[in-house]
Amino acid sequence: MIGVSALYMVLMLVLIMSGVWIAFAIGFTALLSLWQIMGDGVLSVIGTFAWQTTTSFTLTAVPLFILMGEVLYRSGLTDRLFAGLSQTLVGVPGGLLQANIVGATLFAASSGSSVASAAALAPMTYKAEVTDRGYDERLVLGTLAAGGTLGILIPPSIVLILYGATTGISVGELFAAGVVPGLVLGLMYMLYISALGLARPSIAPRPAGEAVPRATVRLRGLVQLWPFILLAVIVLGSIYGGIATPTESAALGAVVAFILAVAFARIDRTIVRGIALTTVRTTSMLFFIVIAANVMAMVLSRYGVGQFFSGLAAGAGPAVSLLFIAALYLVLGMFFDAISLMLLTLPVVMPIVQIVGYDPVWFGIILVILLEAGLLTPPVGMNLFVVQGSTGANLSQVVRGSLPFIVLQLLALALFAAVPEIVLWLPQTMR
16 A cells, blocks of 8 residues: 555655646645545535635634735835844844844744745845945855745744644744754854854945944934834734633734724725735635645545554654754755645654654744754755845845755754753643
């Protein structure tokens, strides 16, 4: 049975590499394999999964967070974010490169999307830093691509919502678990940039005659950031305070984002139309992937793939199993986007997690960091293409600029694996 399932996996990869949309490549392969077992009864299975996905209360948070991110991006509130950070961080080692990381972190905490973070910040920051100030192009591109990956770790994270909905783990606990690792990883990025800025000031030259801003100037910059801080506090505070579920906090966040856009940015009929269309397209794409992945999970279960690998893990032990999982995601991350890869592999990986006794909340964060590395690895690193497309830079420059940040992600992964309390102490307070 394992050999038959391997043949179907090969068929799916061939379809993906030939240009078929991932959701339909997964769905067609799953449909073909189940048809041999169930006949036309497989159609009712697909209908059931489609109904469960589109009516899931937990998954309702996904389009709401996408909507919130689109409002922030299309209304121009991200311009305010970068302007505020530019005033606050000028003069620190690395200069505005630090603004790329902090800006991506704040935007990620407001939108939940890595791609949205990279796409929103890349155009304006690339021009301001590379064209206007002469910053090192490779490093600018690397910080934009890497900073955007924080969007799938720092809550609210769409990937964590899908992981929780698929595995039955509390999304609130997953959000709590992502806070400290996300901040730690962002701090590691900033320390690396600072060290590089001190060793090589030419990577972020200060314009002639520019003085280090006074405390009042920095304070004015911080004041411009308050809409993003307010939005993050409302979304996360309502969850951690027990006031709202993640889905309800997503709805609240979307409403607050619209209010902020009306008050501090621009929003009209054309912008609202663009927000709505993009939200519907993105949500539809994600839900098609979820439905197809659920059907594929049923296929893998029927063929005993998860049980086969969990049996191997039982004999290998926790450390070897974790190394196997890490290698699996680092290799497959070169060819799949983060969400498709996670949903496709969870039916195989979760039995291993259970058999070796990993905490599923802790593993969710480890998994997300591995997926982050996949967002930066060619040939299909999503953030690489988003940054390249948004800036018009050479793709090889984006790739080379991102490599140091992949190393930092792997170092963070080793840290959280060695000291799981870093991940678990906050969610444990919610139990």
